[in-house]
Amino acid sequence: xxxxxxxxxxxxxxxxxxxxxxxxxxxxxxxxxxxxxxxxxxxxxxxxxxxxxxxxxxxxxxxxxxxxxxxxxxxxxxxxxxxxxxxxxxxxxxxxxxxxxxxxxxxxxxxxxxxxxxxxxxxxxxxxxxxxxxxxxxxxxxxxxxxxxxxxxxxxxxxxxxxxxxxxxxxxxxxxxxxxxxxxxx
Numbered sequence: 001x002x003x004x005x006x007x008x009x010x011x012x013x014x015x016x017x018x019x020x021x022x023x024x025x026x027x028x029x030x031x032x033x034x035x036x037x038x039x040x041x042x043x044x045x046x047x048x049x050x051x052x053x054x055x056x057x058x059x060x061x062x063x064x065x066x067x068x069x070x071x072x073x074x075x076x077x078x079x080x081x082x083x084x085x086x087x088x089x090x091x092x093x094x095x096x097x098x099x100x101x102x103x104x105x106x107x108x109x110x111x112x113x114x115x116x117x118x119x120x121x122x123x124x125x126x127x128x129x130x131x132x133x134x135x136x137x138x139x140x141x142x143x144x145x146x147x148x149x150x151x152x153x154x155x156x157x158x159x160x161x162x163x164x165x166x167x168x169x170x171x172x173x174x175x176x177x178x179x180x181x182x183x184x185x186x
Contacts, residue, residue, distance in 0.1 A: 048139060052180045054166055061169050064088060065161035066136075068154045070143030085161030092164030096122055099174075099181050121185065127156035130184055136162075159184070 045062055049055045056062045069084040100121050104114040120126060131137065136158055143154075162184075163177060170176035 045139070048136075051134065052162075052183050054170075054176060054180050056165070056169050058169050061088070061165040062162070065092075065165040066139045066158060067141045068143050068151075068157070085157055085164075088162075088164035088168070089157040089160035090164070091167055092160035092162065093122065095167045095177055096160065096163050096181070099178055102174075102178075124152050124156040127159040128152045131155035131159050134184065 045056075045059055049062070064083055065085050065088050067084050069086050097118050100118050101114055104117050107113075132155065136155065140154065140158055163181065166177050166180055167173075
């Protein structure tokens with residue numbers, strides 16, 4: 001047996017009398033929605049996860065990786081942790097350097113070669129190009145001040161945020177991160 005109908009107070013502004021009118025309305029159960037609701041991000045997240053061949057246990061981490069600093073979604077209601085990708089990007093940057101050096105070390109090359117590899121792969125310019133190549137721009141929740149701009153640091157931080165999110169989501173599984181990096185970077 002369905003639950004009883006819900007009554008709500010509908011508030012409207014009357015143009016004729018120029019006052020707010022409060023009237024009770026009945027909401028039938030179940031609620032009938034006459035049009036399809038578009039929920040783009042879950043589908044986008046699913047398509048992205050298929051592209052990188054890694055499926056998140058905690059999709060909230062992926063959502064956070066795609067949330068730029070200053071985006072409305074990143075603001076905390078309390079003084080709690082930020083919901084932007086800054087923390088994940090910091091972790092992702094370190095993991096990216098570790099992965100690059102892990103590939104370099106067995107070659108026996110001198111440290112200058114290792115330093116140059118890290119510098120080349122980890123630059124904002126290179127990571128921005130990776131983000132463009134993978135079409136990450138469509139997933140990013142931007143800061144309103146940069147809606148029509150393509151900020152190099154936002155794109156680079158998103159790539160680093162994704163790497164950090166995979167690291168955390170996979171319970172620090174180095175192999176999982178390397179698998180995705182080989183798809184993203186090479």
